[in-house]
Amino acid sequence: MPTLDREALARLADALAREARERRCFMEVCGTHTMVIARYGLRQLLPATLRLVSGPGCPVCVTAMADLDRVVSLARRPEVTLATFGDLVRVPASGTTLAAERARGADVRVVYSPRDALRLAAEQPGREVVFVGIGFETTAPTTAATLLEAEQRGLTNFSLLSLHKTMPAALRALLDLGETPLDGFLLPGHVSVVTGSECYRFLADEYGVGGVVTGFEPQDVLEGLLTLVRQERPAVAIQYRRAVRPEGNRVAQGLLAEVFEPCDADWRGLGVVPGSGLAVRERHAAHDAARRFGLEEAGPSREPAGCRCGEVLRGVLDPVDCGLFGRACTPGHPVGACMVSSEGSCAARYRYRGLQTAGGAA
Amino acid sequence: MCLALPMRITAIEGSTATIAAEGLEQECSVLLVPEAKVGDYVLVHAGFAISVIDEAEARETLALLREIGELGEAGEDEGADA
Numbered sequence: 001m002p003t004l005d006r007e008a009l010a011r012l013a014d015a016l017a018r019e020a021r022e023r024r025c026f027m028e029v030c031g032t033h034t035m036v037i038a039r040y041g042l043r044q045l046l047p048a049t050l051r052l053v054s055g056p057g058c059p060v061c062v063t064a065m066a067d068l069d070r071v072v073s074l075a076r077r078p079e080v081t082l083a084t085f086g087d088l089v090r091v092p093a094s095g096t097t098l099a100a101e102r103a104r105g106a107d108v109r110v111v112y113s114p115r116d117a118l119r120l121a122a123e124q125p126g127r128e129v130v131f132v133g134i135g136f137e138t139t140a141p142t143t144a145a146t147l148l149e150a151e152q153r154g155l156t157n158f159s160l161l162s163l164h165k166t167m168p169a170a171l172r173a174l175l176d177l178g179e180t181p182l183d184g185f186l187l188p189g190h191v192s193v194v195t196g197s198e199c200y201r202f203l204a205d206e207y208g209v210g211g212v213v214t215g216f217e218p219q220d221v222l223e224g225l226l227t228l229v230r231q232e233r234p235a236v237a238i239q240y241r242r243a244v245r246p247e248g249n250r251v252a253q254g255l256l257a258e259v260f261e262p263c264d265a266d267w268r269g270l271g272v273v274p275g276s277g278l279a280v281r282e283r284h285a286a287h288d289a290a291r292r293f294g295l296e297e298a299g300p301s302r303e304p305a306g307c308r309c310g311e312v313l314r315g316v317l318d319p320v321d322c323g324l325f326g327r328a329c330t331p332g333h334p335v336g337a338c339m340v341s342s343e344g345s346c347a348a349r350y351r352y353r354g355l356q357t358a359g360g361a362a
Numbered sequence: 363m364c365l366a367l368p369m370r371i372t373a374i375e376g377s378t379a380t381i382a383a384e385g386l387e388q389e390c391s392v393l394l395v396p397e398a399k400v401g402d403y404v405l406v407h408a409g410f411a412i413s414v415i416d417e418a419e420a421r422e423t424l425a426l427l428r429e430i431g432e433l434g435e436a437g438e439d440e441g442a443d444a
Binding site for chain 2: 136244
């Protein structure tokens, strides 16, 4: 039946309870997984031996304050129309948000696709349209393709501010920190549609940690966990086989390589991770907002007082253990990025805080 | 952010496809999936098809998304789930 199969969930939960004898801690690193786990109360279905923590999988949440401040400084330029995805508009920069800047007159547009930003550039030749590219390997090829289209169409008033980040480098940084003993990762399904699974092989080979590329239905998540539990030795596997191939999407990879080169990137919670960002290559400099507007440091960044999003993003602090959670910090009045983004760990946990089991989620 | 919805291609012109799901028709780029054909289900993310998927699986995912209200929410959220 093409519906939420509660029997299948119960069977998977039983199998996990039977087979997960050793104490293990697994991490998911994808905001969409965070949402599915919270929505279906999947944590409550796990045996006491299994702990499931959220990592740095929400692109808006991991965007560093200094980068957000640079975005704000762009939005304040009178000639700029800034286009980006909705979550970024509400996330706190130092003492402001893009939404607040918009209320003060900045031209900030929420778009669904980078192509919408290109359309804005075509419609308003007198405006500098800057698309803020945020997201992992799922999203980066779409902005790469859009930048190339701008070149082909001679839309010189379109540029990209790339805040894109890549997942494998972040996982390496997280493991190098060694704060949370991790036994395996639920790897992000749609990132892996693009990257494939080979790029995660180092998890098993170098760190002795397993990984399973996992889909986004509740059954997928429990299957991914069961696959991790059943691994006799750490390995990288694909549960989300209906969409992900080991080699990934070669066309998308080709576009990424054409437009971007790896750069150091600043992650909230992880700090600067070498080679974990995607910078626009020199040959596309005309459409690179960072070069075009000479984005300097906007001044010292200020994290919101008491905010512990960094620890939440490293999986060392459970959202509910933050002193602000549900009190000073709620989705209506978010203090930190993880409560702003709909797929942030804190927002997901807050929204579904009443749920006990998957049965209650219906 | 990395949410991608399965949608069926009803027409292709150049690198732009018309796609349909739940009675909604819209356009997306098929630049990243040159193998896609009319009738295929594709995963669509931020206006681009990123993968061709199995039809039966796509129907299942759509039914599930309907059940959990994800399809209805997409418009409310300022396009945040791009």
